[in-house]
Amino acid sequence: MQPRDLSDHVAYEAGRGIEEVARELDRDPSEFVKLASNENPHGPSPAAAVAIREAASSVSSYPKAAHADLTEAVAERWDVADEQVWLANGGDGALDYLHRAMLEPDDAVLVPEPGFAYYGMSARYHHGDVREYELSKADDFAQDADAVLEHYDADRDRIVFLTSPHNPSGSTIPLEEVERLADETSDETLIVVDEAYGEFADRDSALALIEGRDGFDARDDVAILRTFSKAYGLAGVRLGYAVVPEEWADAYARVNTPFAASEIACRAGLAAIDDEEHVERTVETARDARAYMREYIDAHVWDSEGNFVLVEVGDAAAVAEEMQRRGVIVRDCSSFGLPGCIRITCGTEEETERAVETCNAVLADLDVEPDAGDATTEAEVPDT
Structure with a gap:
């Protein structure tokens, strides 16, 4: 006995979690930050x-x-x-x-x-x-x-x-x-x-x-x-x-x-639904993180009104894999039909700064040349 024909169906590809990645790499989960699934960096209300x-x-x-x-x-x-x-x-x-x-x-x-x-x-x-x-x-x-x-x-x-x-x-x-x-x-x-x-x-x-x-x-x-x-x-x-x-x-x-x-x-x-303070804090964090990533990532970052940004990195699979190895889990957007892009969730100030530093280092080390389009001028990432 077989199920009905499901050949036209595709499996949903979720962003990878910290526990999953840590087990795969035989590392301590505390070494990682997950910015792949557009989750709230402040946790639940x-x-x-x-x-x-x-x-x-x-x-x-x-x-x-x-x-x-x-x-x-x-x-x-x-x-x-x-x-x-x-x-x-x-x-x-x-x-x-x-x-x-x-x-x-x-x-x-x-x-x-x-x-x-x-x-x-x-x-x-x-x-x-x-x-x-x-x-x-x-x-x-x-x-x-x-x-x-x-x-x-x-x-x-x-x-x-x-x-x-x-x-x-x-x-x-x-x-x-x-x-x-x-x-x-x-x-x-x-x-x-x-x-x-x-x-x-x-x-x-x-x-x-x-x-x-x-x-x-x-x-x-x-x-x-x-x-x-x-x-x-x-x-x-x-x-x-x-x-x-x-x-x-x-x-x-x-x-x-x-x-x-x-x-x-x-x-x-x-x-x-009544915890307006939590929502306001979350929205403010996302706005700050979006602006920071657009200014300091050494690649084209699209304007975004979500709690994430899309970044043109040239080879999404390679960049996402290397960022993950260095402890920052982001979303390879190949499953969206965008093999040159990664998506980075807006994290806390510390998480966002780490993501920017890691992304820039990986782009430099892999010698990736993304199609920058109308990218903003590269800027030096400030010390924190």
Whole structure:
């Protein structure tokens, strides 16, 4: 007996962890810093950590009350109806729910390339096809409606994914362009704006298009994705959500996995959502780290509004491997179709400075000649 044909499916390549690398290299984990998975360098919200400990004694019960309480809290945060909030086991789970609600067999989703692999993976799980539109490195991964519409097929594309900020480049798309895209696509096409890194960006949420705020008309063809993994530091508990138009919000009850967000995740989310100090500190750290890396890395670093930067290093595999050997784990972006680039997560001040020093030393020692493009002038890294 064999499973169904999975030849079109690809495995998700996650960033490597400290324990994994330390075992492989037979080294002490304390020698390494991980800047590969866009995790929060300050850890979880302290309030969430307390809530997790306190929730431990209640995990024998299903999280019905906690699920309802968190749904209400998120709805209040965005000033939407509770029914518009679709809690899930991470942002990935929310993607699954949208595909369950929207896709018929052989419908297609249109996704950015490069981009988050799970958009296409989830669509295929739900018997949908996957088509791509290009975000060009030569254009600094600029996002606008034209880049999408050039590849859009009104007869096939049921969902169009936008990532703002985009992973791995950090570019964003203006809300006016999202609105134009929604206007110029079919009434039966849903525009999903993935705002997993939204807290780090100096842009308003596309929720304005769902609710008709800030001068936009309300729409029933736009949804957003958010996560507690990044700014709130809860990647390990797996908690995310979608915010959808009110007109079809009740579909959640028909497509969600029962109790998909666990008791611990819901209690952690309830505590974290009010921990504004932790989020502000995290966002400030990311902004400082982005600026530092752009100024002092001896290679082209793209502008980013996420908690990471993309760096042109010429040979990503070689540079990432050598940086890892020297104790700094970064993301080789070959799996994104960018074999000349690495992605470096924004760490603490100390971690970021170590990453810059290590990257520059590796580039010099390997005699790598990256395509610098319009790179900023190299600067001497200050002593710390």
